[in-house]
Amino acid sequence: MRNTRLQSTLQSEIADWFKALETVHPEDMIGLWKGSGHPSGHPLDGVLENLHWFGKRFHPDMRADALLFEGDQGELVAIEPAFFPIRWALRFASLGRTARARNLFSHLRPRLRAKGTTASLERRIDEGVLTTAMVYDRQPIVDFFRRSDDMVVGKMVVSGDPRPYFFRLLRV
Template identity: 25%
Template sequence: MSSLEQKFEELTKKEGHVDEADIAAIFDQSKPVEPEYLIGQWEGGSFDTGHPTHELLKTHNWAGKNFHTVDDVEPIVLYDSAGARLRETKFRGVVSAAMIYDNFPIIDSFRYISHNVVIGGMNNKLIPKEAGTYYFYLRKIVG
C-alpha cells in the first residue's frame, strides 16, 4: 500500500470532523482516471468537513453510485433515483473522469486511490462557495 493510500485510509476511518485541506491534498496528489474506469457499482463514503452535502447524504442513506455506461449513470443510489453521464473535465488543474448530473448543476470529479477506490470532489452551484468542496470516496463492489 502506498503512503498516499495509507493517508487516505486513515482519513476514511477518522471519527468526526476531517480538515478539508487534508483531503484536498490527497485529491490533488491522486492520479486521474478515464470515464470507462468507473463503469460498475460503487459503494459511497463521505468525509465530515462541515460541508452541508455530508449531512444531506447521511440523512438520505446514501449508498453510492452506479456507472452502467459513460452515458448512463445513477448518480445517487440510496438505501431504501435523475441520471448523469461521464466525461473528462479539468478540476483543480487535472483532466480526469467526471460525472455530470443531467438535472442539477453538479459535477463530481474523480481521482485514483487504488484499483478499487476513487476519491471524488463535488462542485455544486447550488451550495455557496464558502462551504468549500465536498469530498467523498467510492469503493468498487461490482464491475
C-alpha cells in the same frame, strides 16, 4: 468563528490530498459503487448516510445513476436529483441529519424515483488536471473523480459554492 476556520482548514487539507491522487478514466468507473462521505467540514457531511445513500452506478454508455439509495427491502432506488434544490439542501443541511428527515425521505423515496439515468461521465479539467467527471443533467453539480489505492475519491462541486463535498466509492 473558530469552527468556521477549522472547517476551512480541513477543507483545504482534503482538497490538497485530493489533488495529489491519480486521475481516473471513464471506463474505469463502469459498474456499481458503494459510497460514503469523507468528513471535511462540509454542510452535507453525514446527510446522505442518514438518508441511506448507497452510492452510484455507471453504465457502459457513459450515463450514470447519480444518486442510489437503499430501499426498505434493501433494493437500490435511483433518485432524480432535480427533486432536491441543491442551494436549499446546502442551506438546511443540518435538518438532513435528523431522524425526522430519514423517516420523511423513506416515505417520499418511491415518488422521487428517477425515470432514467441522471448524469453523464466525461473527461473534464479539475485544478489543471484532466480526469473523469460526472455531470448532473438537471443540477449545477459536477463530481470529479480520482483514485486512491482500491477506492475512488469524489469531489462534488456545486456551481457558485466554494466548498467541495468529498466522498469515497468502493466497487461492489
